[in-house]
Amino acid sequence: MAKSRADDEELRRACEPAVGGERVLVVVRVAKSRSILGKAGRFGLGRHMAKPRVLALTTTQPSKGQSPKAHLHVLKYSSGGVIEPAKLYKLKHLTKVEVVPNDNSGCTFMLGFDNLRSQSVTPPQWTMRNIDDRNRLLLHVLNVCKEILGHIPKVVGIDVVEMALWAKENIPTVNNEVKNQDGPVASVITQRDSQVTVERELVSQAEEEDMEALLGTYVMGIGEAEAFSERLKRELHALEAANVHSLLESEPLIQQVLLGLEAVTASVEDMDEWLRIFNVKLRHMREDIESIESRNNKLEMQSLNDQTLVEELDKLLERLRIPSEFAAALTGGSFDEARMLKNVEACEWLTGAISSLEVPKLDPCYANMRAVREKRAELEKLKVTFVRRASEFLRNYFASLVDFMISDKSYFSQRGQLKRPDHADLRYKCRTYARLLQHLKSLDKNCLVPLRKAYCHSLNLLLRREAREFANELRASTKASRNPEVWLEASTGSGQSPNNTDTSTVSEAYAKMLTIFIPLLVDESSFFAHFMCFDVPALVSPGVPSNIKRDALDGDDAHDDDLSIMDPDEDDTELNDISSEFGALNEALQELLDGIQEDFYAVVDWAYKIDPLRCISMHGITERYLSGQKADAAGFVRKLLDDLESRISMQFNKFVDEACHQIERNERNVRQMGVLSYIPRFATLATRMEQYIQGQSRDLVDQAYTKLVSIMFSTLEKIAxxxxxxxxxVLLENYAAFQNSLYDLANVVPTLAKFYHQASEAYEQACTRHINMIIYIQFERLFQFHRKIEDLMYTITPEEIPFQLGLSKMDLRKMIKSSLSGVDKLINAMYRKLQKNLTSEELLPSLWDKCKKEFLDKYESFVQLVGKIYPNEAILSVAEMRELASM
Structure with missing residues (x-):
């Protein structure tokens, strides 16, 4: 045993460097192994590939404010025999200690930890050298868990009582008694560490000695159970008798205690009576205090309420007071420009005063007060008076401004001088009253309706006068010769070229009319929308298209007075209001600008009379202005441009209809040969129309092309x-002339290209029909014989054809002799026939080439058929016939 302890001490010293300075409680040599089939395989214990290891149980020295920690170190031997760390387990995660049941020696056990990453892997098995090493290690583990962690792990396969008895016999203990209220408590500690208990949860040593003494006393009587029971009963009766005797001896003391208790009870009853009296008095006092506090609180609240009421009444009186200067301005003040600032201030005060007496800004409890109702009625009377006076002044003011401008002729265009309308001064004077109108709207929105009508009526007179004078002088100052409207008359020779007069000044005059008045009308619409307080987004004047420049008239630059309105914020709830405002605004603009379109129509009609083709360029100019307009508050301007575009289209369609009527007159002639007059003249017309398009009005011109060419072709068919x-x-000559005259235009105009191809197909068909007719006139018998043979080949074999009536070899020889004798003369006769009826000599070479090719193709087919049906018959060869035709 001494050798084993020495060996353990030596092993402890060898392990201390490997555990990092921690306190070593016990070290044991073990063998590590893993079971092949798990914890308990049916092939016995898992000692496969056992490895020598050392298990060391250590604790750390607790620092200030921290508790000690316990670790279980697994140490291994290096190649040099030095012990080094292999694995570390924290003892707080130990949940189970299980001895392997298949090991009869009991030296193999497993330790289960709850923090292993893979619970599916079987934990290692530790095999001790003997039972003493196992018990020593496990006993220290259990004691450390109990002392430091406060709990012990689950123990499986080990008898705890047996381990306690082993500890008593093999580990020297020192008994320390800790005295407390109930007596001494014995604890068993080891010699090495007196702080670690061994059997605290088991039977104590004193109890065990008493039990042994008791059992030793009654060992001899246990043989007979009845005698043993009688003996215990006698002893119990003796003990009870002794207890009763001791109680009787203590009776005087009990009497003294009872007397003392009665005296105390009497004193307690007296004390309870006094406390009841004091409690009633305190309750009455508390009620009096609460009553006093309640009266004080009410007085304080009443004082605060009175003070607040006085303040509120002062504020209300301040609201109800009408400043004398504002009252004078609202009831009888002047509306001169110098007084407008004062009038605006009075309006602002009146608006605020009326608003302050309404429920959102005024407490509802004041709304029905008599003083408030009277003051509200007084303010309403002031509002009605001021709105009536201001509205009457503004209506007269608008009329006087316009009358002054109309009476001054220098504002308008005069003979020999075009005058650009200038409304800068008018807008400047109106802008003086813009804020007044805004306040009138806030006071009474309905008052703006008659004001808007008055402004529209007055300004409409001015705008119509300016447009009329400008349009009259524009037409008078434009020099252009009138072109005749007869474009496609048959009486006009093809060599003549009417409409050569330059009429560009006409479209320039129309463009100048738009350049001057369209921006003016847009600006007036924008100014009117802002000046008359319409709740619509700001109008951005689109100005003039980039490709149209304004002319500087009278040396003045074209400047527009813009109000620079900011765009209001819009959300979905405001869209309906804005839409209704747009409707009202456009109705007002209709009154403002209505009638001015007549002067634009007059310019369009005047230009049409001079040169109908100028409708094309005017249509393009109108389209460019339309593309620059937005569907906003200047909606009337867009409508005006739409109407102008429709009127120009109507005038141009009128011209196209007249031209179609002129074409249809050709049909009434009895006999017409050669190229019809309207064919070359249409090319001239189309060329000039393309010159007027200039990238615009493509649809208008294409529709005219379609209508004219359709009438031309249908009329040509009727004449033919x-x-x-x-x-x-007639057809081939006219279709050829149509193609020749429109070749260049058809390459750039898709619509004309379509008709060009249509004429080409009709020309080819007419050529084919005419050539076949000439060929059959000269070689009728030859090709009739050919057709008979072809018809019979559908019903009989080629060998039977020579035996049919009229198709024998003799008949073939007679037909060839009559048809091909003097064939050169027949070919010349075809040429003369073709030449005789043609009026266009330039078509003859191409037609004759087509005629020869068609004749040779037919003759070649005839020769091949004869060679198949009559193989031995002699006939003029195709080469010989081609040589005769080429002469």
Missing amino acids: QADPKYADI
Whole structure:
């Protein structure tokens, strides 16, 4: 045993460097192994691949404010025999100690920890050298867990009583008695560490000695249970008798205690009576104090309420007071420009005063007070008086401003001088009263309706006068010769070229009219919307399109007076209000600008009379202005441009209809040969129309092309059918002329290209029909014989054809002799026939080439058929016929 302890001390000293300075409680040599089949395989204990290890139980020295910690170190031997750390377990995670049941020696056990990462892996098994090492290690582990952690792990496969008895026999203990209120308590500690208990949860040593003495006393009587029971009963009776005797001896003391208790009870009853009396008095006193405090609180509250009421009444009186200077300005003040600032201040005060007497800003409890109702009625009377006076002044003021401008002729265009309308001074004078109108709207929104009508009526007179004078002088100062409207008349020779007069000044005059008045009308609409307090987003004047420049008239720059209105914030709840405001604004603008369109119409009609084709350029100018307008408060301007565009389109369509009527007159002639007059003149018309387009009005012109060419082609077909004998000649000559005259335009105009291809197809069809007719006139028998053979080949074999009536070899020879004798003369006759009816000599070469090619193709087909049906018959070859045709 001494050798084992020496060995353990040596092992402890060897392990101390490897545990990092911690306090070593016990060290044990073990063998580590893992069971092949888990904890208890049916092949016995898991000692496969056992490795030598050392288990060391250590504790750390607790620092200030911290508790000690316990660790279980697994140490291994290095190659040099030095002990070094292999694994570390914290003892606080130990939950289970289990001895492997298949090991009969009991030296193999497993330790279960709750913080292992993989619970599916079987924990290692530790095998001791003997039972003493196992008990010594496990006993220290249990004691440390109890002392430091406050609990012990679950123990499986070990008898705790047996371990306690082993500890008593093998570990020297020192008994320390700790005295407390109940007597001494014995604790068993080891020699090495008196602070670690061994059997605290087991039977104490004193109790164990008493039990042994008692059992030793009654060992001899246990043989007979009845005698033993009788003996215990006698002893129990003796003990009870002794207890009763001791109680009787203490009776005098009990009497003294009872007397003392009665005296105390009497004193307690007296004390309770006195306390009851004092409690009643205190309750009455508390009620008096509460009554006094309640009266004081009410007086304080009444004082505060009175003070607050006085303050509120002072504020209310201040609201009800009408300053004398404002009252004078509202009831009888002047509206001169110098007094406008004072009037605006009075309006602002009146608006605020009326608003302050309404419920949102005034406490509802004051709303029905008599003084408030009277003061509200007085303010309403002031408002009605001021609104009536201001409205009457503004209506007269608008009329006087316009009358002054109309009476001064220098504001308008005069003979020999175009005058750009200038409303800067008018707007400046109106702007003086802009804030007044805003306050009138806040006071009475309905008062703006008659004011808007008065402003629109007055300004409408001025705008119409300016537009009329400008349009009259514009037409008078524009020099342009009138072109005749007869464009496609048959009486006009194709060599003539009417409409060569330059009429560009007409469209320039129209553009100048738009350049001057469209921005003016947009600006007036924007000014009117702001000046008359319409709740609409700000208007941004689109100005003039970038490709149209304003002319500087009278040396003045074209400047617009913009009010620089800020765009109001809009949300979904305001969209309906804005929409209704736009409707009201456009109705007012209709009154403001109505009638001015007549002067624009007059310019359009005047330009149409001079040159109808100028409608194309005017349409393009109008489109450019339309693209620069927005559908906003200047909606009337957009409507005016739409109406102008419609009127220009109507005038141009009128011209196209007249031209179509002129084309249709050609149909009434009895006999027309050669190229019809409207074919080349249409090319001239289309060329000029393309010059006027300039990238705009494409749809307008394309529609005119479609209508004109459709009438031209239908009229041509009707003229050709009037004389079927020469129908194909008329068609091919006119379709050829149409293609030649429009070749250049068809390359750049898709609509004309479509009709060009249509004319080309009609030309080819007419050529084919006319050439076939000429060929059949000269070689009728030859090709009739050919057709008979082809028809019979559908029903009989080629060998049977020579035996049919009229198709024998003799008939073939007679037909060839009659048809091909003098074939050169027949070919010349075809040429003369083709040349005879043509009026366009330039078409003859191409037609003759087509005719020869068609004849040779037919003759080649005839030769091939004869060679198949009559193989031995001699006939003029195709090469010989081609040589004769080329002569």
